[in-house]
Amino acid sequence: MNPTDTPRRNVILSGMQPSGELTIGHVAGALRNWVALQDEFDSLFCVVDLHAITVRQEPAKLRRRSLDLAAMYQAAGVDASRSVIFIQSHVPEHVQLSWVLTCLTGMGECSRMTQFKEKSDRHSDNINVGLFTYPILMAADILLYNADCVPVGEDQKQHLELARNLAERFNHHYSPTFTVPEPYIPKLGGRIMSLQEPTKKMSKSDPNVKSWIGLTDSDDEIRSKIRRAVTDSGTDIRYDELARPGISNLMVLYHVATGKSFADIESEFAGSSGYAPFKEAVADAVAEYVRPIRERFVAIRADEDALGRTLRHGAEQARERARKTLRKVYKKTGFVEL
Ligand code: TRP
Numbered sequence: 001m002n003p004t005d006t007p008r009r010n011v012i013l014s015g016m017q018p019s020g021e022l023t024i025g026h027v028a029g030a031l032r033n034w035v036a037l038q039d040e041f042d043s044l045f046c047v048v049d050l051h052a053i054t055v056r057q058e059p060a061k062l063r064r065r066s067l068d069l070a071a072m073y074q075a076a077g078v079d080a081s082r083s084v085i086f087i088q089s090h091v092p093e094h095v096q097l098s099w100v101l102t103c104l105t106g107m108g109e110c111s112r113m114t115q116f117k118e119k120s121d122r123h124s125d126n127i128n129v130g131l132f133t134y135p136i137l138m139a140a141d142i143l144l145y146n147a148d149c150v151p152v153g154e155d156q157k158q159h160l161e162l163a164r165n166l167a168e169r170f171n172h173h174y175s176p177t178f179t180v181p182e183p184y185i186p187k188l189g190g191r192i193m194s195l196q197e198p199t200k201k202m203s204k205s206d207p208n209v210k211s212w213i214g215l216t217d218s219d220d221e222i223r224s225k226i227r228r229a230v231t232d233s234g235t236d237i238r239y240d241e242l243a244r245p246g247i248s249n250l251m252v253l254y255h256v257a258t259g260k261s262f263a264d265i266e267s268e269f270a271g272s273s274g275y276a277p278f279k280e281a282v283a284d285a286v287a288e289y290v291r292p293i294r295e296r297f298v299a300i301r302a303d304e305d306a307l308g309r310t311l312r313h314g315a316e317q318a319r320e321r322a323r324k325t326l327r328k329v330y331k332k333t334g335f336v337e338l
Pocket of ligand 1: 014015153
């Protein structure tokens, strides 16, 4: 072994779509975990703009949001010197691998995807083929880098299952090529719910702005949204997702913002009269938590040259790795080498 060889660290890859405004849900459910994982793993984090166009996007907005998201990854603590941060469309190998995988995927495998069914209902005026093959492109994102582990939300589990099946199928038809990836689904904070309808996921596309906390909301906006959050009947602070979705959601936010356990939170507010003191504490904690992220975001986003350099560097690192995988895949598939 070459003395400079270091053992291979396990690879993680994840991505988010630049398709909406950023909320605290992005940090609580995903970015927080990426930051925690980036030391232990060889990490790649992608802005999946190719996925975003499966629903209609305004070009100028898409461009702005892609840069916003890349800046937000860093503002939340993803470190471009330790992790690869890149934009999916900068690495053409994603689309190239996706085509090969498309030809290994059955129609039925795509048509039974829950998210495809949901999105076809929601965008019934634009059920395009990209929406249908979306999970194959996602499989390409993952397999291109031989990711061992993929941090995703519960809603992406089915897509990850397809990525695993495609890896196994290719390996079996040709020869061992791809790592079969494992999902990594965070237990807590994975889903932040709407502040107005706490049985629905918090979403930036919700027209009621009081239902979500934006990562660029001011301290006052954050406090006011939390004070006005819908809570449940009852008066005590107790975690019960089903019977007390409103209070439980605020407890998750408080946990994310302070690191306190549910047991600690329950005893902190045991015997307090009504929800008001608890809401006040959550409002302050969340405002404190978001403030430095917002400040870093504004600074990073303001320096577009530096952001551009980071993304160029990320794309170069990603491409070097992607090219190697794609070359093997093309060769095994039977394409003539030039
Ligand atoms: N489909 C994912 C989502 O909406 C985003 C995504 C695209 C992704 N490619 C990925 C996540 C690869 C993890 C790995 O959340």
